[in-house]
Amino acid sequence: MKQPTSFHRWTTIIAIALFSLLVNSPKLAANNFTNIQKSQQSFTEFKGTVIDINTKEKLVFADISINESNIRTVTNTEGAFLLKVPNNLLGGVITVSFLGYKDLLMPIESLNKGKNIISLEVSVNQLSAVNVSEPKDALELIKTALNNKNENYDSNQLLMTAFYRETIKKGRKNASLSEAVVDIYKIPYETNRDDRIQLIKSRKNTDYAKLDTIALKLRGGPYTTLHTDMVKYPEYVFNKDTYKFYDFSIESTTQINNRDVYVVKFKQKKGLTDPYYYGKLYIDMETTTFVSAVFSLNLTNKKMVSEMFVYKKPRKVDVTPTQANYRVDFKTKNGKWYYGYSNIQLGFKVNWRNKIFNSNYTLGIEMAVTDWKTDNSGKLESGKMLRPTTVLVDEASGFSDPEFWGEYNIIEPEKSIESAISKIAKQLKRGQ
Template identity: 55%
Template sequence: MKTKFNCVFLDYKNHLLCVLLIVFGGTTIFASTLFQEQDIVQTFSEFKGTVIDGKSKAPLSFATLTVDGTNISTVTNSDGEFLLKVPNTMVDSSIRISFLGYQVKTVPLSNLNGENIQILLEESATQLSEIKINVPKDAITLVRAALNKKSEHFINEETVMTAFYRETIKKRRRNASLSEAIVEIYREPYSSSKSDKIKLVKARKSTDYSRLDTLALKLEGGPFSALYADVIKYPQYIFSENDFSNYEFSFDKSTEINNRSVYVVKFKPHENIVIPMHYGKLYIDAETFSLVSAIYNLDVENREMAAKMFVKKKPNRVTVYPTEAAYRVDYRTQNGKWHYGYSNLQLTFKVNWKGRLFNNVYTLNSEMAITDWTKALDDSFTRKETLRPTVILSDEASGFSDPEFWGEYNIIEPEKSIESAIEKINKQMERRKENE
């Protein structure tokens, strides 16, 4: 099948997400997504459950679960669900569950054997005035301290991190595409200005282009988009020296994470700024001034300028602009040092076709979680193994096959809606093959 598209190359330098919209001349394409179950000799045990608020019983998204004394970890999905795979030699261990603003909880893995396991976390709040340390004179001083202390409090040696990465695309509320990958990240020390390298270990995808209304949406950058959300390692994407003075910083009510007091700093661009800039909250450890988490958005009110930041290719007869751009990055500690642990990026935008009465709404989500890591034993990946920062993961992946490989790796538990979408696509594939 021939792919037809008209290109409009727009400036998206220094931004995390780049979207490519490509027209497929009306032809429906199905990815090969048939998943065959196989008998697998497991050397690991699976533990499933849900992390919820102890009072409201609401699910807690992005809670971190770590096996005590190891680097093995995962995060809960948007429904608070988790799936943790632990080597059989460690089933007598315990796990630590932490979530921003809640008390840390330690649970023996033996307590997670059974159905409908729920882990309840209790909320914990600390008043800013109760923190018994030298309080910075103002919020901007605290933020600068957090950005400048990376050499002191973050991992300052080369490491190789194993990570799970996922991209999803929805047309309105319907899932249309899912791509997942296991990657290894060669992380440079936080004090180094060198960029990290990423090696693709395995990738898989499930795509139903018939739901995309002849548009093939692709996310350029793949795992790099998620990695560059690391504000400490890559401040140029949000707090470059040129942009820093354009922000207004102020204190919000403090909180607690991992049983440690945390300052909360709100930031937003000054009122006279007209270009799209970020706004949100930074969570900074009160003792070390280390960044614990950042949750923020890009102001996309200026449609034309915001679109230029994201869209690299699109047909001439289509107008595209973002309506939301949301980001999150969380850090973890190991042996007294902080490191990147998880990030999530979500972009929602409208697509208007010339001559059509109604528009379409698409949502792209990109997330990555570190599931294990070790000190680097060699200098780097080879050039042939290293992905380019412009990689398109969906072009590298092929089907939902090889369950034996995926079995041993920790992944983020899929949302029920995604599982349902994959099942429906597989059924479509089966019917299509039967009719051929």
């Protein structure tokens, strides 16, 4: 069975190309990274894997956070994490959490400096048969959730303010960090028009020495995270043309933010050679609306996956994707649902044919909506409008506009995106 062309519309494209070190000042970049490294010197690193206590399944995008701080990390496609703990917080406690599972609190001193295996228990919500009857068909439940978009989502155009972060790591070292404040013109779900994004503020740190004269650029930037909204853009994951390539099942019920939720599992059918997705959907019982989705791309067909992601590269370089994980969360307010948060993790192995060792790169992007309001003007300042093919690192210009960023004068990749938002909250509100 051949995949429809629409599958390839996903805009998470990596452009790998020779990069001129003369484009930007290496000295300035080095100084910026020196400041970041100084702020990270007094840390202790802990590694581990988060799994399901019963099935031993590795949990992707499990959240590990240090209590009473804004420091956190998430697990990758192998359920693995690396947490950097400031030495003055080693006496604290971490919380390990995952959608549909019970939170686990652990003293940091109980962690090994080697590998830790952390097991989480499913939080099963026992529902009264009188109050709810579980759907018999998982696919019909998904179709209903998609068909309910006109009823469950605001019919007005919305102006959303969002904070966006993009990180490139070579091995464990940060190579490029970009952050931006954007306005999202969220077009009503009932229309076929695409959302639009306007760049408000941006900045970056790039250490080109760590990139080995190779530039990994995320083409699409904030649009890539926005397209994880599978209610608005179902063609990027599955729709009426691709349902037949998947197996769907209702796995359990749970609670998220005190709301009863169905957990629907999906995976590509056996025997297919083309890459499809697998993961879990969380569907609100009361409104039959998507609450969250956590999914990954099947990377078994490495040649085809590489062709999907690699936009451009030198002839002597082989690039192999090693992970492609996605998460999207929705918020509810006054009886309506809204796109709220996206997180994407991509991994690549870059091999120069005349070199002995490979380089491993990890790209992480996330975007969080901080506020929204009704706005039917539809107007965008042409000079700040982003194209879907925009590479953010090319748009950002160092630490421009220090007045806006204030005392938050370095990008702290180990801190949560919520921490970054809180530090510039006043400036964000001022710009609305």
